[in-house]
Amino acid sequence: MTFNLAILTDNWRDLLDGMVLTVLIWAGGTVMGLAIGLMVAVVQLLTNRWIAAPLNVYVAVMRGTPFLIQLFIIYYGGPFFGLDLTPMVAGVAGLALYGGAYFSEIFRAGFVSVPPGQIEAARMMGISRLAIVRHVQLPQMLVIILPALANMTVLLSKETAVLSVITVNELTSVVQSIGSTTFAFAETLLFLALVYWAFLEIVTAAARRLEKRVGRFMLRTQN
Amino acid sequence: MAEEKTPNSRPIIDVRGVWKRFGSAEVLKGIDLQIKKSEVTCIIGPSGSGKSTLLRCIAFLEEYSEGEIYIEGELLGFSLENGGRRRVSDAEVDRVRRNVGFVFQQFNLWPHMSALENVAMPLKLSRGMPREEAARRARAMLEKVGLGHRTQAYPSQLSGGQQQRVGIARALAMEPHIMLFDEPTSALDPELVGEVLQVMRDLASEGMTMAVVTHEMGFAAQVADTVMFIDHGIIAASGSPNEVFRENQNSRLRQFLQNYFERNVFWQGSEGAAAP
Numbered sequence: 225m226t227f228n229l230a231i232l233t234d235n236w237r238d239l240l241d242g243m244v245l246t247v248l249i250w251a252g253g254t255v256m257g258l259a260i261g262l263m264v265a266v267v268q269l270l271t272n273r274w275i276a277a278p279l280n281v282y283v284a285v286m287r288g289t290p291f292l293i294q295l296f297i298i299y300y301g302g303p304f305f306g307l308d309l310t311p312m313v314a315g316v317a318g319l320a321l322y323g324g325a326y327f328s329e330i331f332r333a334g335f336v337s338v339p340p341g342q343i344e345a346a347r348m349m350g351i352s353r354l355a356i357v358r359h360v361q362l363p364q365m366l367v368i369i370l371p372a373l374a375n376m377t378v379l380l381s382k383e384t385a386v387l388s389v390i391t392v393n394e395l396t397s398v399v400q401s402i403g404s405t406t407f408a409f410a411e412t413l414l415f416l417a418l419v420y421w422a423f424l425e426i427v428t429a430a431a432r433r434l435e436k437r438v439g440r441f442m443l444r445t446q447n
Numbered sequence: 448m449a450e451e452k453t454p455n456s457r458p459i460i461d462v463r464g465v466w467k468r469f470g471s472a473e474v475l476k477g478i479d480l481q482i483k484k485s486e487v488t489c490i491i492g493p494s495g496s497g498k499s500t501l502l503r504c505i506a507f508l509e510e511y512s513e514g515e516i517y518i519e520g521e522l523l524g525f526s527l528e529n530g531g532r533r534r535v536s537d538a539e540v541d542r543v544r545r546n547v548g549f550v551f552q553q554f555n556l557w558p559h560m561s562a563l564e565n566v567a568m569p570l571k572l573s574r575g576m577p578r579e580e581a582a583r584r585a586r587a588m589l590e591k592v593g594l595g596h597r598t599q600a601y602p603s604q605l606s607g608g609q610q611q612r613v614g615i616a617r618a619l620a621m622e623p624h625i626m627l628f629d630e631p632t633s634a635l636d637p638e639l640v641g642e643v644l645q646v647m648r649d650l651a652s653e654g655m656t657m658a659v660v661t662h663e664m665g666f667a668a669q670v671a672d673t674v675m676f677i678d679h680g681i682i683a684a685s686g687s688p689n690e691v692f693r694e695n696q697n698s699r700l701r702q703f704l705q706n707y708f709e710r711n712v713f714w715q716g717s718e719g720a721a722a723p
Contacts, residue, residue, distance in 0.1 A: 339555075341551060341553050341555040342555050342556075342557055344508055344551070344555065345549075345551060345555035345556075345557075345614075345617075346557075346569070347508075347537075347541075348506060348508070348544075348547070348548075348549040348618075349569035349572075349573055349617070349618075349621060350541045350545055350569070350573035350574075350621075351568075351569055351572045351573050352537075352538075352572075352573075353537065355572050355573075359568060359572065360557055363559045364557075364558065364559050441558060441559040441560075441601055441603075
C-alpha cells in the first residue's frame, strides 16, 4: 500500500460538501454560542443571585461534562422530553450551548477587568447599567478577552468533529467513510488534520487584525 | 412651615443622623449637616476619618446604614413606609440625584473615549441629547475648564491635571445644582494641583454649590463658607474658616492642623518657620 493522494482528488466533491457543512456548523455554533455567553454573563452581572443561580448550574454542567455525552443526551435523549430534533439542529444547538458556557466565563472575566470607578462615574451621570455594559465595559474588555474568545472558537472548530457520532455528515464523518471503504487512512486523516489546522490559522489571523482595531485607543497610549 | 415660603433657604443637601457601617466597623456615627445653595463646604480630617465615605453616601455611591439624606427635599435611595425603609430602584436613585455632580480622586474617565466623547456621551445616553448638540455642549464645557484645544485627546495623552479638568467638565455638562469633589487633587503631582483648584475657585465664584473633601487647607481657608472637621466618624468641629482654623480649640483639630503645618514647612529661616 502506498501513499496515494489521488484518494483525495477522486473524492473531492464529498470532501468539499463535508468541509462546507463543518464550516456552517462551526459558524452557527460559534455565533449562537457567543450570543448565549454574552447574555448569560450580562444576566449574571446585573441581576441578583436567585436569577443567576440556574445560569451558574448551566455553566457548571456544560463545562463539567464531555461534549460527546451532551450531544447524546440532546439527540438520543431529547425525544424522551418531547424534543425531536434533526441531527443537524441538535448538533448546532449542542455546540452553541457547550460553547456558550465557556464564552460566558470569558465575558464574566472581561466585565471584572474594567475598574469599578469607571462604572461609578457612569452611574453618577445617570447612565443605565445595560448602557454601561454596552458603552463603557464591552469596548474596553474586548481588547483583553479577544485572544481567549479566538482560542475558544478554535476549540469549537474541532468539537464539530463530534457531530459525526449523531450522523451529521460533516468533514470528519466523510473522511471516516472514505477511509473505511478505501483503507486509505493515512491520506484522509492527514488531510483532515490539515483542514482543522487551517481553521486555527485563519481564526488566529482574524483575531490579530480585530485586536488591532478594537485596541486602537490603547495603542495611542504608547506613543 | 416658614421654610417653604423662602425656597432659597431650603438646603440642597440635608443629612440627618447618618450612620455608615462596614460589617462591624462604624465609619460614620451620626452625621448631621446642611448645605445651602451657593455655599462651599470643605470637609477636612485625617485619613480614615470617614470624610470620603460621607461624600460617597451623599452621592449614594455607598448605601448609608441609618439616618436620612435629602437632596433638594427628596429622600435619597430609600422610601419610608410604616416605620421601616426600603431601597428604591436604580432609576429612582438616578432621578433624585440627577442634579448632583461628582468628581473623583482617580478621575475615572473612560480611557477608550476622547475628552470630547467623555463629556458628550452621558448627555446622549442619559439626557437623550442629539449628537450635534451634545458635542457642542461638551466643547463649551472643555473650553470652560481651559481644555478647548485638547478635545480630541484621549485620557492617556493628558496630564493628571488635565484629566481631572475633563472630569469636572463631564460633571458640569449635566448642569448639576451641586458638585461633590472627593479629594480632587490628591492623585496629582504637586505642580498640577493649582490648575484644578483654579477651576474650582472659578466655579465657586460663579455661585456653584460645592462640597469638597480635601487636604488643601489653603483652598479651604480662601474659598469655603463652611469648614467641617471630621474625626472618627463625627463632625468634631464646624464653622467659618476663621472659626475652624484659628478659634476652635478642639484638641484633635489642633493636632491635625499642627501636623499639617509641620509637614508643609520647608524652610527654617532666621525668622522661624514659614507657614504656607
